[in-house]
Amino acid sequence: MALLSLLRAPAALPAAPVTARNAIIDIGSNSVRLVVYNGPPRLPSVLFNEKVLAGLGGSLSRTGSIDRKAMAMAATALARFAWLTREMAVPEVRTVATAAVRDASNGSDLIALAAAEGLEVEILPGEAEAIGSGYGVLSAFPDADGIVGDLGGGSLELVRVSGGEVRERASFPLGVLRIAAIREKGKDALARHIAGVLKNSGWAGRGSGLPFYLVGGSWRGLTQWDMHLTRYPLPIVNGYAMSAARIRTLGAMLTTASKQDLKAVPNLSSGRIPTLGDAAALLSEVLSGLGCECTVTSSFGLREGLLYQALDPEARREDPLLAAAREEGRRLSRFEEHGDLLNQWIAPLFADEPADLARLRHAACLLADVGWHANPDFRAERGVEIALHGQWVAIDPAGRALVAQALHTALGGGSDSPAPLPTLARSEMLDTARRWGLAIRLGQRLSGGLGAPLNRTRLERAGRAILLRYAPVDAALYGEAVEKRHRALAAAFGLEAAAGSAVSRSGSG
Known part of the structure; x- marks a missing residue:
């Protein structure tokens, strides 16, 4: 059989994503927020994000209505957001309102103010809000098995x-702006109230052995504080885990924490600080x-859930990590198709890897060219930054570290592991990622x-060698620089390098 027939035929690549700009205006009980999205439907990027802490629900427990100040702040925010979406030429703007507008006696006044700005408000029932939040978490954690709060x-x-x-889902009038009034009734008032609500609704004990996914700005604020206290090395709340015991400790600490201490927490909105104590107390109960x-903790919630619900079943099944990495690769790489081809080309060296590692390797290949336009001395640093700090989901901190290590090595950073990678992933796993990086670099x-050379050559492991096979017509591809990287890759496996149009299966050229 001719060698050319042994080499890979051009592989079918995923279709280029359909990109569309859309926006959601979320009129919540605490904040009014505009998020504008653009990019692939499965995981669009955030083009613009702004919130105003209007506190629409702050007066509900006392008066049953939205007070004048909160109404004015919301009206100003809605006018600005409507103007921005027009200027950004957003073709589709969905405006939704939740508990405060739903429950307030004067909620219709806010709807009228929005209508005056050309916004049609959709009041979400509690069940629809719950469903949206659940699908938001599933968008970020496709394998989630637990309870979303x-x-x-x-x-x-x-x-x-x-x-x-x-x-199953349920909605309860237990927003963070309502908790202070309950706690004022006595030391154990909140505990008794929550226990009664869960028992009467049939939810008591339903979470035994299951994780609890945190959604909402106040609980994200609690997460940010714990990250600050523990000096967590990544500024990423999505996927951050805390035990129930740790939540109780944080609640106790909040009783004595000063505003100065909390203002020192990076990215913690000052408007969230007054609600942290009530948020922690509610969460504990x-x-x-x-x-x-x-x-x-989930950085995805209702808004992302609304987007996810609008997807067709095939799009929902798409891996969100790979979808986002593919789009980032297309945006920043020299040649759009290269990442998927590169993954297929190096895959024979890692055929025994489990699926969870294979998808991380695939993500690294999709991102392999993101540093090409940077100064050569900073390309490796750029790769690490994108892997660690990118808006990825369906990946844990160790996974981010492995992708970062692969990109660090692939982009010329060598085989060392820059901080904080050794604190996020085990050394043996980082060794695996280094081999990914060396294979990508080759x-x-x-x-x-380019794609064509990868389609016309083949990399494989046989006997005591890493073999690079090519047809005689492509012999010029195997230059000095390629040979050097081939040998470095083989050495990382403890093997020899062999290449040519007639290399033997044992690895002797």
Whole structure:
């Protein structure tokens, strides 16, 4: 059989994503927010994000209505947001309102103010809000199996998620702006109230052995504070885990923490600080009543859930990490198709890897060219930054570290592990990622970033060698620089390098 017939035929690549700009204006009980999205439907990037802490639900427990100051702040925010979406030429703007507008006696006044700005407000029932929050978590954690808790200013939604679907759900008037009034009734008033609500609704004990997914700005603020206290090396809240015992400790610490201490927390909105104590107290009682022993913070919630619900089934099944990495690669790489081809080209060297590692390797290949336009001395640093700090989901901190290590090595950073990678992933796993990086580096040099050389050559492991096979017509591809990188890759496996149009299966050329 001719060698050319042994080499890979051009592979079918995923279709280029359909990009569309859309926006959601979320009128919540605590904040009014505009988010403008652009990019692939499965995981669009955020083009613009702004919130105003209007506190619409702050007066509900006392008067049953939205007070004048909060109404004015919301009206100003809606006017600005409507203007921005027009100037950004956003073709589709969805405006939704939740508990405060739903429950307030003068909620219709706010709807009229929005209508005057050309915004049609959709009031979400509690169940629809819960479903949206559940699907938001599933968008970020496709394998989530637990209970979602979405804490807003006016309500708390609890949602059971498993198998990629939303199961039981409920909405309770337990928003963070309502908790202070309950706590003022006595030391154990909140504990008794939550226990009674969960028992009467049939939710008591439903979380035994399950994680509790935290959604909502107040609980994200609690997460940010813990990250600050523990000097967590990544500024990424999504996927951050805390135990129920740690939540109780944080609640106790908040009783004595000063505003100065909390203002020192990076990225913590000053408007969230007054609600942290109530948010922590509520969370402790909910965890106790459900029986959950750990929490996982989600940066995705209602808005992302609304986008996810609008997807067709095929798009929902797409891996969100790979979808986002592919789009980032297309945006920053020299040649759009190169990442998927590169992954296919190096895959024979890692055939025994489990699926969870294979998808991280694939993500690294999709991002392999993101540093090409940077100063050569900073390309490796750029790769690490993108892997660690990018807006990725469906990846844990160790996974980010492995992708970062692969990019660091692939982009010329060598085989060392820059901080904080050794604190995020085990050394043996970083060794695996270094081999990914060396294989990527070889493929990049061999192909010059093009797809055709990868389709016409083959990399494989046989006997005591890493073999690079090519047809005689492509012999010029194997230059000095390629040979050097080939040998470095083989050495990382403890093997020899062999190349040519007639290399033997044992590895002797």
